[in-house]
Amino acid sequence: MSDRTPMPDPLTSLIDELREPIAVDPAAKRRLMELVREAPAPLVVTATPLRPAHARSRAVSSIRRMRDGGSRAASASTLATAAGIALLMAVGSQERSGPTGAPGRRAVIIGDSVASVASAIRDTLRIVQFMLTAPAASRVALAGDFNGWDPRAIPLERDRRDGRWAVTLALAPGRHSYAYVVDDTQWVRDPAAAPAEPNELTPPRSVVIVNR
Amino acid sequence: MGGEVDAYAILVDRYFDHYVRFAIHLVGNREDAEEVVQDTFLRAYRALGRYEERERFGAWLLRILVNRARTVSAMGRRREKMFPEQVDETLPEAAEAHPADRAALREEMGRALAQLGADQREAFLLHYVEGLSYEEMAGVTGSGVSALKMRVKRSCERLREILQGVNRV
Numbered sequence: 516m517s518d519r520t521p522m523p524d525p526l527t528s529l530i531d532e533l534r535e536p537i538a539v540d541p542a543a544k545r546r547l548m549e550l551v552r553e554a555p556a557p558l559v560v561t562a563t564p565l566r567p568a569h570a571r572s573r574a575v576s577s578i579r580r581m582r583d584g585g586s587r588a589a590s591a592s593t594l595a596t597a598a599g600i601a602l603l604m605a606v607g608s609q610e611r612s613g614p615t616g617a618p619g620r621r622a623v624i625i626g627d628s629v630a631s632v633a634s635a636i637r638d639t640l641r642i643v644q645f646m647l648t649a650p651a652a653s654r655v656a657l658a659g660d661f662n663g664w665d666p667r668a669i670p671l672e673r674d675r676r677d678g679r680w681a682v683t684l685a686l687a688p689g690r691h692s693y694a695y696v697v698d699d700t701q702w703v704r705d706p707a708a709a710p711a712e713p714n715e716l717t718p719p720r721s722v723v724i725v726n727r
Numbered sequence: 728m729g730g731e732v733d734a735y736a737i738l739v740d741r742y743f744d745h746y747v748r749f750a751i752h753l754v755g756n757r758e759d760a761e762e763v764v765q766d767t768f769l770r771a772y773r774a775l776g777r778y779e780e781r782e783r784f785g786a787w788l789l790r791i792l793v794n795r796a797r798t799v800s801a802m803g804r805r806r807e808k809m810f811p812e813q814v815d816e817t818l819p820e821a822a823e824a825h826p827a828d829r830a831a832l833r834e835e836m837g838r839a840l841a842q843l844g845a846d847q848r849e850a851f852l853l854h855y856v857e858g859l860s861y862e863e864m865a866g867v868t869g870s871g872v873s874a875l876k877m878r879v880k881r882s883c884e885r886l887r888e889i890l891q892g893v894n895r896v
Contacts, residue, residue, distance in 0.1 A: 525890035526855075526883060532836055533752055533856045539744045539761075547743070547765045548736050551772050660858045663745040689783050692858055712860050720858070 534664050641725045643686050645693070647671065647705065650678025652697045657682055659693030659720075666696040692720045739768055742785055746792055752852050753796045755841060763799050767792040789857070790867045793849065800845050839889045843882050846870075850878035851886070 645657050657669040661684070671680035680695075692711040694702045702718030704710055711720035743764060750760035770791055840848055853859045853867060854875075861872045868875065 524887070526886055529836055529839065529886065529890065530855045532832060533852070536744065537748045537751065539747050543747070543761050543765070544736075544739055544743050547739060547768055548732065550765070550769055551735055551739075552732050554769060554772055663748075664856075664858060687783050692860075 536663070536665055641686055641688060642683060643723060643725060644681060644683045645671065645695075645705070646679055646681040646707075647695045647697075647703075648677070648679050649695075649697055652680065654698055655680040656696045656699075657684075657693060658696055658702075659691055661686055661691055661693070666699065666702075671695075686723075686725045688725045691723050691725065693723065694718050694720045735772055738784065742788060743768070746788065749789075749852065749857060750792060750796055752837075752840060752856065753793075753849060754799050755837065759799050763792060763795045766795050770795070786863065786867065793853075793867055796849075797845070835890075839886055842889055843885055847878045847882035847885070850875050851882035854879050 647655055649655055652673075655671040655673070656666055657671060658664045658666045662668045669682055669684070671682040673680050694704055696702055704719035705721035705723075708721035708723055711722045746764050746767070747757075747760055750763045751757055754760050754763060767788060771788055774791075840851075843851065849868065850864065850870075853864045854861070859867065861875050864870075864875050865872050870878075
């Protein structure tokens with residue numbers, strides 16, 4: 516007779532360990548940002564405010580101006596806004612950045628085509644609420660590809676009236692996989708969402724598609 | 728002027744630590760990993776104009792990082808610090824002597840990963856640690872889905888052999 520607990524797959528422990536956050540010296544980031552400040556300005560494309568029917572010709576003409584040797588001052592001033600839009604796309608504002616049509620105001624876009632210009636303007640974050648009913652849980656957190664699967668980074672708040680836990684995040688458009696971590700140890704997928712591609716080693720995961 | 732750098736600093740803050748961790752597992756030591764991540768962010772900054780906005784910024788960054796890591800790994804610099812040329816199949820004494828010790832566990836983990844080929848290690852980390860689907864991995868690595876599946880399968884088999892070998896000691 517044997518009542519030994521089956522040995523867990525060693526890969527599960529390995530993967531858990533590999534997912535553990537690590538400490539990084541803040542000085543490394545400071546050094547990087549010093550190098551960024553010294554780096555040449557990124558190539559940016561300027562365009563006057565987009566009007567769908569005429570955007571192509573306007574954007575193209577602006578590209579030419581840049582390539583034909585636009586002034587450094589102009590390049591520098593556009594860079595500020597360009598990086599701001601990059602930020603908007605990846606981190607940014609919760610607002611939708613529509614075409615900026617105010618007279619005399621210039622929109623500055625990174626990208627090399629009209630399609631990417633339009634995409635850049637659309638590509639803001641979206642508000643997504645995650646909710647799990649777990650009245651017996653003491654803690655619930657959210658882990659996903661958007662936070663490096665850190666099981667502690669995004670705690671949910673409990674509504675004591677109905678045992679629901681919720682958190683609201685701003686996510687970039689696209690497909691995100693995630694799971695809830697109940698009481699620090701139990702990984703559960705969202706019963707209300709589509710399951711992620713299953714595999715035998717990672718915890719159960721769900722998928723949320725954030726539309727543009 | 729300066730607002731653009733501040734904006735980029737937020738992106739750095741968001742992704743830096745996470746990608747240093749990934750790069751350490753990929754190239755095998757912190758020094759090279761931080762260099763790879765620094766180089767990745769600098770290249771990304773200079774190439775912002777080529778950023779394809781339909782893709783997540785993090786995924787774009789990851790593609791640059793994987794390419795830089797391949798270059799560094801190919802150069803073989805400082806690999807001896809964590810990836811010895813001659814790997815002892817019986818695995819480290821530290822892990823045996825102090826199985827509960829975190830540092831020993833990490834050392835064991837690093838040595839196990841080191842015994843994978845670079846392609847297998849990369850595929851394993853992207854799939855199981857970064858949580859990428861095979862289609863996403865194909866976008867990051869430039870390899871086909873079936874090849875990636877095979878690399879992941881073989882990496883799992885190899886790692887199980889290595890780790891179960893340690894547990895039996």
